[in-house]
Amino acid sequence: MDQARYQEIALELAHSIVMGEYREGEKIHGRSTLAGRFNVSPETIRRAIAILQNAGVVIVNQGVGITVTSRAMADRFLKSFDQKGEMQVFQEELKRLLDQRREIDLKIEEYLDKVLNYAERLMSRWMDVGEIEVGTGSAAIGKTLRELKIREHTGTTIVAIVREGLEQFSPAANFILQEGDILLVVGSGEGQKKLQALLAKGRSLPKPQ
Known part of the structure; x- marks a missing residue:
């Protein structure tokens, strides 16, 4: 599944913080500036910033703007997202295995029916x-x-x-x-x-x- 655009922006901003483009205590460009930079709507930027604020990477104060609070939290956020990617891989592999198991189960049922039918005919023959x-x-x-x-x-x-x-x-x-x-x-x-x-x-x- 493709990541939503606001998730991608949150990742990019967190990466910029980890790389030192934005330092702790430093303000990030306003929503309108970020919207122009990423060519998205201000609503998309709000959702991206909400993710980062929830992760403890930034803080948003009315009249002050967006301020970086923790580079370490930004790094942790990136790693956690990498883990989500791994989880997605696990989920896809699990789904593939489940689909494969369903195919095997259908084959087992098919051959089981054949064996039971054969056994029934054989038993009826010898029990007559x-x-x-x-x-x-x-x-x-x-x-x-x-x-x-x-x-x-x-x-x-x-x-x-x-x-x-x-x-x-x-x-x-x-x-x-x-x-x-x-x-x-x-x-x-x-x-x-x-x-x-x-x-x-x-x-x-x-x-x-």
Whole structure:
């Protein structure tokens, strides 16, 4: 941000005092003279002098004019303004970092949404458990799970088999199916339909592609 003109004038006058152009106890030109020197309005000069008076650099007495009170305060005023400049740099850098962080936050949210959507699809896939019974006359009766090649045919996984009310989890590949067995199946709805067709009554087993 550009400094206001009256701030610039206050800085220039303080610099002149520090450099010895105006000494302590010496009067500075009147407002009208200063207005002509800096090519600004008397109001702008009044605001510049008000800053310096507030900083203890000058004093304004009615009928006397503007008098320099402290070179040390003028020097301190200049240094404090330099610090304001540093603060402005800090603010701008902080703003840049905040903008950068917002961009990173948006990226994080974008990828988080992707991960959550993927996880939701993955979980729904693996949590979709169905029960399929080996019916009378099924071509799967007397066959082992290895022979049936259920995963190859349907893309589903047999996680357990219920026989006469007893569950056998993670059945071995040599497990032989019997009529009435209930298969606990994990997989998509389409895959479970394929398995139902595979185990259907009187249906012959397809050859895996």
